[in-house]
Amino acid sequence: MTSTKIPNIKLNNGIYMPVIGYGTFNSFKENEVGDATRVALEVGYRHIDTAWVYKTEEEIGDAITQKIKDGLLKRSDLFLASKLWNTHHRPELVEEMCRESLKSLQTDYLDLYLIHWPFAVKAGGKTSEIDGRRPHDDVDFIDTWKAMEELVIKGLVKSIGVSNFNIQQLKRLLAADLRYKPAVNQVEVHPYYTNNELLDYCKQENIVVTAYSPLGRGGADSSGPGKSLNVHEDKTIKQIAAKYNKTTGQIVIRWGIDRGYTLVPKSVTPARIKQNFEIFDFSLTEEEVKTISNLNQDYKCVHLNQYKDYPEYPF
Numbered sequence: 641m642t643s644t645k646i647p648n649i650k651l652n653n654g655i656y657m658p659v660i661g662y663g664t665f666n667s668f669k670e671n672e673v674g675d676a677t678r679v680a681l682e683v684g685y686r687h688i689d690t691a692w693v694y695k696t697e698e699e700i701g702d703a704i705t706q707k708i709k710d711g712l713l714k715r716s717d718l719f720l721a722s723k724l725w726n727t728h729h730r731p732e733l734v735e736e737m738c739r740e741s742l743k744s745l746q747t748d749y750l751d752l753y754l755i756h757w758p759f760a761v762k763a764g765g766k767t768s769e770i771d772g773r774r775p776h777d778d779v780d781f782i783d784t785w786k787a788m789e790e791l792v793i794k795g796l797v798k799s800i801g802v803s804n805f806n807i808q809q810l811k812r813l814l815a816a817d818l819r820y821k822p823a824v825n826q827v828e829v830h831p832y833y834t835n836n837e838l839l840d841y842c843k844q845e846n847i848v849v850t851a852y853s854p855l856g857r858g859g860a861d862s863s864g865p866g867k868s869l870n871v872h873e874d875k876t877i878k879q880i881a882a883k884y885n886k887t888t889g890q891i892v893i894r895w896g897i898d899r900g901y902t903l904v905p906k907s908v909t910p911a912r913i914k915q916n917f918e919i920f921d922f923s924l925t926e927e928e929v930k931t932i933s934n935l936n937q938d939y940k941c942v943h944l945n946q947y948k949d950y951p952e953y954p955f
């Protein structure tokens with residue numbers, strides 16, 4: 641167990657978010673995420689990123705409840721984030737899905753609730769949420785946002801934000817008559833996809849970015865262009881890792897922190913969960929940050945290509 645003090649970033653509503661969170665997607669073996677979440681909490685992570693669609697909320701809820709019971713932490717020590725899935729963009733469905741997540745996570749409130757994607761799909765049938773394709777649902781994300789605002793008013797969530805929104809979509813949202821601005825945009829960022837333009841825009845608008853797939857998924861590509869780039873095999877990153885006596889994963893996470901955003905690396909391997917958190921005892925030079933940023937190849941890991949023809953598809 642460590643007592644590392646995790647740096648926070650202040651959101652535009654005054655709430656603080658720990659810069660590093662524990663990512664929980666892509667784990668389908670029973671108890672895998674629950675066990676890994678217990679390790680993450682023991683190691684010191686106090687920010688957990690999940691989503692209704694990951695189907696990991698129940699195990700995460702059990703792990704958190706157990707660790708609170710054990711006296712390791714209080715609920716108020718934790719920054720818990722989840723996401724509204726595309727089937728529930730209709731304003732009358734938003735609270736229902738949020739309450740499902742709250743129930744699974746065994747908590748009264750979320751610290752952050754995100755609209756997972758800017759497009760809506762129809763619910764029902766047996767289509768797989770991640771790989772399948774559901775019919776388009778004509779719901780304006782601005783109407784969804786208004787229902788998200790109601791969740792804040794009701795005290796079910798502390799902050800609201802979006803995920804996978806591009807600059808045009810953010811501009812349209814910000815131009816609407818909002819009660820609350822999005823606090824966060826969670827998007828893909830790693831050395832092969834530095835996403836600079838979107839990051840600059842979010843900074844200008846005081847929206848905190850959370851980098852997903854911050855390790856470039858270790859080369860695993862979901863339905864992408866077929867090539868596979870692995871940050872852990874990159875010569876430049878390896879050289880910098882050797883200089884600091886750190887691993888490539890630690891260098892890539894530190895690069896994100898030194899660029900000024902929050903990150904949610906995922907691992908179910910105890911040694912890596914621990915290692916990915918041991919990044920507060922060094923920092924990169926400006927030159928090294930630039931060198932890693934120059935590795936950009938506009939190479940994305942996450943596509944959801946099956947929805948490419950939907951009007952609000954963001955990429």
Ligand SMILES: NC(=O)c1ccc[n+]([C@@H]2O[C@H](COP(=O)([O-])OP(=O)(O)OC[C@H]3O[C@@H](n4cnc5c(N)ncnc54)[C@H](OP(=O)(O)O)[C@@H]3O)[C@@H](O)[C@H]2O)c1
Nearest residue numbers: 663664665852853854855856857858889905906907908909
């Ligand atoms: N908003 C969205 O649409 C969206 C999309 C994708 C992801 N996310 C969020 O972002 C989180 C992270 O993204 P991700 O899971 O796609 O990818 P990632 O964190 O970039 O990479 C995860 C992969 O890297 C491996 N790994 C972890 N630490 C490592 C290390 N130190 N050295 C070598 N390999 C390491 C993991 O293996 P093991 O687990 O086997 O250790 C896993 O295969 C997700 O879990 C989810 O919470 C959000």
